Amino acid sequence: MSQRLITEVDRREFLARSGIAVAALAAPFSIGVGSARSVEAGAPISLPPLPYAQNALEPSISANTISFHYGRHHQAYVNNTLKLIAGTEFEKASLEDIVRKTAGKPDSAGLFNNAAQVYNHTFYWNSMKPGGGGEPGGAIAGRIKDSFGSYQKFVEEFSNAAATQFGSGWAWLVQEGARLRVLKTANAETPITMSVQPLITIDVWEHAYYLDYQNRRADYIKAFVEKLLHWDFAVKNLV
Numbered sequence: 001m002s003q004r005l006i007t008e009v010d011r012r013e014f015l016a017r018s019g020i021a022v023a024a025l026a027a028p029f030s031i032g033v034g035s036a037r038s039v040e041a042g043a044p045i046s047l048p049p050l051p052y053a054q055n056a057l058e059p060s061i062s063a064n065t066i067s068f069h070y071g072r073h074h075q076a077y078v079n080n081t082l083k084l085i086a087g088t089e090f091e092k093a094s095l096e097d098i099v100r101k102t103a104g105k106p107d108s109a110g111l112f113n114n115a116a117q118v119y120n121h122t123f124y125w126n127s128m129k130p131g132g133g134g135e136p137g138g139a140i141a142g143r144i145k146d147s148f149g150s151y152q153k154f155v156e157e158f159s160n161a162a163a164t165q166f167g168s169g170w171a172w173l174v175q176e177g178a179r180l181r182v183l184k185t186a187n188a189e190t191p192i193t194m195s196v197q198p199l200i201t202i203d204v205w206e207h208a209y210y211l212d213y214q215n216r217r218a219d220y221i222k223a224f225v226e227k228l229l230h231w232d233f234a235v236k237n238l239v
């Protein structure tokens with residue numbers, strides 16, 4: 001067997017193990033569904049496999065950034081969530097249920113912050129792909145034109161939201177009824193506690209870009225929009 005074939009087999013095995021990637025291709029985004037396939041009973045919350053190799057987004061996002069962001073930050077949010085739900089009413093709950101039921105409750109802020117960050121980060125990894133970005137075709141092109149006026153107007157609004165989120169947080173493309181909207185959330189806040197459907201997100205916490213871009217958040221946002229944004233994932237999330 002040639003090296004090329006071995007690599008292809010490895011890639012297929014990786015994809016087969018990647019429950020979240022399979023779920024993302026098959027249905028609107030749901031961490032619960034993806035996790036339930038790999039863990040039939042018991043703790044449904046775990047660190048989902050990345051949908052691509054750690055160096056796959058280079059040069060826009062380095063393997064070094066991903067190794068810390070996914071391997072340390074995201075993993076820590078998973079670990080903290082598991083510690084906080086152990087022995088509580090949330091022990092068997094889905095991630096989405098935990099996030100929704102703890103949102104806005106000061107006594108549950110620690111659990112909300114960690115669980116929502118698990119959700120947001122998995123959504124973020126799936127919002128990107130190697131060779132993504134640029135103007136989409138297909139059905140979502142018309143929705144963008146109807147909702148924002150033009151693709152360029154969408155880029156301006158999305159980039160502006162990401163650039164102006166003060167401190168840590170996220171910018172989102174969401175669906176609200178028939179319309180698409182851009183919104184931004186602070187810290188761990190997430191649209192799944194609002195009556196909108198998330199389609200795409202960009203993480204604008206400094207840990208998402210500082211190793212590669214230092215303080216140049218605008219350059220990171222530009223790379224995300226032009227080279228990484230996974231439009232097929234947005235389309236799969238439409239309801």
Ligand code: MN
Pocket residue numbers: 069073121203205207208
């Ligand atoms: Mn992050």
